[in-house]
Amino acid sequence: MKPVVVIGFIGTQLDAGVGSARWEKWRPTVALTQHEDRVVARMELLYTVRHRKLAELIQADIAAVSPETVVNLVEVQLDDPWDFGEVYNCLHGWARAYPFDVEREQYWAHITTGTHVAQICQFLLVESRVLPGVLVQTAPPRRQRSGTPGEITLIDLDLSRYDVIAQRFAAEQRDAVEFLKRGIATRNARFNALIAEIERVAVRSRAAILLAGPTGAGKSFLARRMFDLKKARHHITGPFVEVNCATLRGDTAAAALFGHRKGAYTGAVADRPGLLRTAHEGVLFLDEIGELGVDEQAMLLKAIEEKRFYPVGADREVESDFQLIAGTNRDLRREVAAGTFREDLYARINMWTYDLPGLAERSEDIEPNVDHLLALHASENHQMVRFNVEARKAYMTFAQSRDALWRGNFRDLSSSIQRLATLADGGRIGLDLVQAEIERLRWLWRRDEPATEGTQGAPALATLLGAGRVAAMDLFDRLQLEAVLRVCATSRSLSDAGRQLFQASRAERSVVNDADRLRKYLVKHGLSWDQLREIPS
Incomplete structure (x- = not known):
C-alpha cells in the first residue's frame, strides 16, 4: 500500500475544543489519524491566519495519538472563505504548485471540514485531476462515547455519474x-x-x-x-x-x-x-x-x-x-x-x-516559425540574429511561393534558418546571404528529384513509398526495386513483366507462375500492379 497523504481544511467548529474535555468529543481531523487499519503518513492541514492557534493545537494532538503522522500546517490567504472564486483560485494555485508523486503516494481530499464552498472546490479539483486523489468523508461514531474514531468513506469519482458544470474547465x-x-x-x-x-x-x-x-x-x-x-x-x-x-x-x-x-x-x-x-x-x-x-x-x-x-x-x-x-x-x-x-x-x-499538414500547406505559418527559430537560436547561442528589411522580404517571398517545395517540411526550414543565423555577420542577415540560401534550397530540392538517367518511364520511389521510407532503404534494395519498376513501366501486364524479370530461372522450376512471383515481390514493398498503373511515370 502506498503511504496516505490527507489534504484538508481544519474545522473551526468541529475540530475546536480546549482542555481535557476536547478528548471526549469527536473531532474529524484528529479522528482521521486514529484508525489503526489506515495509517496517515502525512497531513497537509490548511488554515487561515486567525485560526493558527487551533491549527497548532490539532497538530500537537495528532502527534500525541499518531506520532507516525507528519502534519504540515499550510497557511492560506482567504478574505472571504465563502467566496467561490477566491477559494477555488487559492486551492487551484496551491494544488498546481504542490509536488504530487502519484507513483509513491496516494492522496485523500478531506471534505468533512471546511466551508461548503471549500468542499465543493476540493470536489472539482479532484474530479479534474488537478488534485490526483480521492475524496474522503468522515463521520462520528454512532454512540458519541463509544471511544471509536468514527467512520471513513472513500469516494473515487466516476465522472459519468455527475453532470458537467458549463464552462467549468x-x-x-x-x-x-x-x-x-x-x-x-x-x-x-x-x-x-x-x-x-x-x-x-x-x-x-x-x-x-x-x-x-x-x-x-x-x-x-x-x-x-x-x-x-x-x-x-x-x-x-x-x-x-x-x-x-x-x-x-x-x-x-x-x-x-x-x-x-x-x-x-x-x-x-x-x-x-x-x-x-x-x-x-x-x-x-x-x-x-x-x-x-x-x-x-x-x-x-x-x-x-x-x-x-x-x-x-x-x-x-x-x-x-x-x-x-x-x-x-x-x-x-x-x-x-x-x-x-x-x-x-x-x-x-x-x-x-x-x-498533419506539411509546411507547403501552411504558408501562413512560415513567418511565425522563422521568428520562433530565430528566438530559439538566440536562446541557445546567447546571440540575437535578425533579418534586415530587404532580406526578410526576399526570404518570405520565396518561402511562401510555389517554388519553395519544403520537402523536408519543418526540418528544411529549421536547417535553413540555422544556416542563415550561423553565417550572419554582426547578427544581421543581409540580402546576399538570403539569395545564396535560396539557391542552396533550390539545389537541395533538385537533388531530391528521383528521376535520373536510366530510370525514365518508372514511377518515382518517393511518390510510391514516401520519402521517409526510401531514405531508410539500403542502396542495394532501392536499386533493385528501381530496376524492377523500370521493367514494369514498359510492360503490358503483370505476367509480361514477370516473364522478362524471371526469364533465366523459368527452366529450373516445375511450376511457372511469373506473375505471382512478381506480385509477391511488389507486396513485400507495399506495392501492387494496379497501383503502378494508376501513378503516371
Missing part, C-alpha cells in the same frame, strides 16, 4: 491547448482546430492515436507534447518511449519491441525487457508504424488489446499497460488494401486519426 482547456502548441507557431485555421481537438482527446481518452503526415511535419514533437500534457495532469506515471519502426529490421525487430529471453537467438546473451514493457503506464510512440513487419503487427495488436504479450523465446506472458501514439507518412488505407498492413490493427489504431 474552459480556462483549463485553453491552457492545455497553449501547452500543446508551445513551440508550434501557427496561424493556420485547420491546424488550430486540429490542435484543439487533440487536446480534448489527450486529456479524456487512453485510446490509440494515429498521427499521419509527411516527414518533418511535427508528428514526433506533437506526440511528446501530448505526453507532457498527460503527465502534467497526472493521467500517466510512466515514461515516454519513442522508436522509429523504419530502424527495426529482421529478427531483432520483435526483440526490440517485445523483449527477449536469454538465449532466444544468437546474440541474446541476457534478458531484455523491450520497449513495450519500458513504456508501462506511459506513452509508446511508434513512428513510421507502417514499416513494421506482419509478424510484429500481429504481436502489437495483441499487446494493445490484451495488455500482455510473449517476449521472444519466452513461454510466459508479460504485461504492459501503455497508451499508443502511432505516426506514419504513408496512407495506411492503401497499405491495408495492398495486404502489407493488417486491417484489424489499422482498425484498432485509427479511432483518432489526425493528418
Whole structure:
C-alpha cells in the first residue's frame, strides 16, 4: 500500500475544543489519524491566519495519538472563505504548485471540514485531476462515547455519474491547448482546430492515436507534447518511449519491441525487457508504424488489446499497460488494401486519426516559425540574429511561393534558418546571404528529384513509398526495386513483366507462375500492379 497523504481544511467548529474535555468529543481531523487499519503518513492541514492557534493545537494532538503522522500546517490567504472564486483560485494555485508523486503516494481530499464552498472546490479539483486523489468523508461514531474514531468513506469519482458544470474547465482547456502548441507557431485555421481537438482527446481518452503526415511535419514533437500534457495532469506515471519502426529490421525487430529471453537467438546473451514493457503506464510512440513487419503487427495488436504479450523465446506472458501514439507518412488505407498492413490493427489504431499538414500547406505559418527559430537560436547561442528589411522580404517571398517545395517540411526550414543565423555577420542577415540560401534550397530540392538517367518511364520511389521510407532503404534494395519498376513501366501486364524479370530461372522450376512471383515481390514493398498503373511515370 502506498503511504496516505490527507489534504484538508481544519474545522473551526468541529475540530475546536480546549482542555481535557476536547478528548471526549469527536473531532474529524484528529479522528482521521486514529484508525489503526489506515495509517496517515502525512497531513497537509490548511488554515487561515486567525485560526493558527487551533491549527497548532490539532497538530500537537495528532502527534500525541499518531506520532507516525507528519502534519504540515499550510497557511492560506482567504478574505472571504465563502467566496467561490477566491477559494477555488487559492486551492487551484496551491494544488498546481504542490509536488504530487502519484507513483509513491496516494492522496485523500478531506471534505468533512471546511466551508461548503471549500468542499465543493476540493470536489472539482479532484474530479479534474488537478488534485490526483480521492475524496474522503468522515463521520462520528454512532454512540458519541463509544471511544471509536468514527467512520471513513472513500469516494473515487466516476465522472459519468455527475453532470458537467458549463464552462467549468474552459480556462483549463485553453491552457492545455497553449501547452500543446508551445513551440508550434501557427496561424493556420485547420491546424488550430486540429490542435484543439487533440487536446480534448489527450486529456479524456487512453485510446490509440494515429498521427499521419509527411516527414518533418511535427508528428514526433506533437506526440511528446501530448505526453507532457498527460503527465502534467497526472493521467500517466510512466515514461515516454519513442522508436522509429523504419530502424527495426529482421529478427531483432520483435526483440526490440517485445523483449527477449536469454538465449532466444544468437546474440541474446541476457534478458531484455523491450520497449513495450519500458513504456508501462506511459506513452509508446511508434513512428513510421507502417514499416513494421506482419509478424510484429500481429504481436502489437495483441499487446494493445490484451495488455500482455510473449517476449521472444519466452513461454510466459508479460504485461504492459501503455497508451499508443502511432505516426506514419504513408496512407495506411492503401497499405491495408495492398495486404502489407493488417486491417484489424489499422482498425484498432485509427479511432483518432489526425493528418498533419506539411509546411507547403501552411504558408501562413512560415513567418511565425522563422521568428520562433530565430528566438530559439538566440536562446541557445546567447546571440540575437535578425533579418534586415530587404532580406526578410526576399526570404518570405520565396518561402511562401510555389517554388519553395519544403520537402523536408519543418526540418528544411529549421536547417535553413540555422544556416542563415550561423553565417550572419554582426547578427544581421543581409540580402546576399538570403539569395545564396535560396539557391542552396533550390539545389537541395533538385537533388531530391528521383528521376535520373536510366530510370525514365518508372514511377518515382518517393511518390510510391514516401520519402521517409526510401531514405531508410539500403542502396542495394532501392536499386533493385528501381530496376524492377523500370521493367514494369514498359510492360503490358503483370505476367509480361514477370516473364522478362524471371526469364533465366523459368527452366529450373516445375511450376511457372511469373506473375505471382512478381506480385509477391511488389507486396513485400507495399506495392501492387494496379497501383503502378494508376501513378503516371
